[in-house]
Amino acid sequence: MSKSIASNKKRQSRTRKPQGGLPREVKMLLWLSIPVLVIVAVVLLTQTGANSSQPVDISRLIYADSPVLGKNDAPVTVVEFLDPECESCRAFFPIVKDVLAQNGDNVRLVVRYFPLHNNSVLAIAATEAAGNQGKYWEMQELLFTKQSEWGEKRTPQTALMLQYAQELGLDGDKFAKDLSDPVVMQKIERDNADAQALNVRGTPSFFVNGKPVATLSQSALQSAIDDAK
Numbered sequence: 001m002s003k004s005i006a007s008n009k010k011r012q013s014r015t016r017k018p019q020g021g022l023p024r025e026v027k028m029l030l031w032l033s034i035p036v037l038v039i040v041a042v043v044l045l046t047q048t049g050a051n052s053s054q055p056v057d058i059s060r061l062i063y064a065d066s067p068v069l070g071k072n073d074a075p076v077t078v079v080e081f082l083d084p085e086c087e088s089c090r091a092f093f094p095i096v097k098d099v100l101a102q103n104g105d106n107v108r109l110v111v112r113y114f115p116l117h118n119n120s121v122l123a124i125a126a127t128e129a130a131g132n133q134g135k136y137w138e139m140q141e142l143l144f145t146k147q148s149e150w151g152e153k154r155t156p157q158t159a160l161m162l163q164y165a166q167e168l169g170l171d172g173d174k175f176a177k178d179l180s181d182p183v184v185m186q187k188i189e190r191d192n193a194d195a196q197a198l199n200v201r202g203t204p205s206f207f208v209n210g211k212p213v214a215t216l217s218q219s220a221l222q223s224a225i226d227d228a229k
Contacts, residue, residue, distance in 0.1 A: 014225070055210040060194040062110050065187065067127075067136055070100065070108030076228045078107055078221070079207040081114040084123035085151045086203040088216075091145045095218045096204075100227070107225060111140075113191040114203050119150060119157050124188060126161040129178035133170050142168065149214050 061079045070165055079098065082089045115121050130139030142164050144172055145151070150157035156180070165175040178184075198207075206213040208224040 008198065016060050027038055037082055043163045056207065056212065058210045060197055061112070061207055061210060063190075066149050067111040068108055068132065069111075071136060072108065074106055074108040076107045076225050077110060078101070078225065079110045079112060079201050081112045081191070081203055081205040083113070083115050083117060083120050083203040084126070084127065084140065084143045085115070085117035085120045085147065087147070087151070088202075089204045090147045092204050092216070093141070093144045095221070098127060099218060099221055101226060104223070106229060112194065113188050113194075114200060114205070115188060116203065117152070117153060121157060121185075123150070123190060125179045125181070125184050126164065126175075128174045128184045128187070130165065130168060130170060132178050133174065135168050135170060138168055 041208045063075065078096075078099075088102065096109065100109060113124050115124060117134075127136055127143065130136055146160075146164070150160045161179070162172060162176060165172060195205075198212075204216070206216075206221060208221070209228040211228070213220055213224045
């Protein structure tokens with residue numbers, strides 16, 4: 001990727017502020033991610049205004065393969081569009097954990113993807129690959145905790161992802177193979193399409209029982225949950 005393209009992509013990426021060698025398959029995954037990022041950048045540039053406060057099409061918010069934390073029959077569903085490389089997502093991560101802990105079985109969290117940085121797609125693939133071994137949420141937390149090590153880098157940070165998999169006690173060979181799973185790329189493309197249709201402009205973005213949360217704060221998120229109960 002040229003320096004100018006990387007620079008443009010960085011300017012176009014918009015996040016919401018809270019108040020050794022590579023396997024051939026992995027290289028292919030990273031190259032395939034470029035069109036997705038370009039499409040997202042174009043959409044972000046052409047959209048104006050704020051998210052509507054009206055409920056949206058629920059069918060575009062939750063899928064059977066979306067990562068879910070909490071009970072499926074919880075009365076309140078919080079959907080978060082996130083990017084593992086997003087600094088604002090990292091900053092809001094402990095807030096999300098706190099909100100979930102305070103609301104117990106009344107709330108479940110559904111994760112959707114909106115990658116906007118150089119290593120976002122790789123990081124998403126890492127969480128999905130870890131999820132195949134029962135460590136999705138552990139990998140997500142580890143990536144946020146160590147984001148300063150791998151985030152905002154111009155080159156693929158695959159070696160670090162493999163190191164993190166080892167730290168979590170995962171099967172390294174299976175993890176490396178799953179990093180290039182085409183199903184993950186299809187999921188990312190679908191999530192991007194839904195994010196555009198739902199007027200998502202940055203990360204993190206939240207929906208509570210289908211209604212967008214316009215203000216990024218713990219109090220606004222909790223208020224939306226209280227209203228939905």
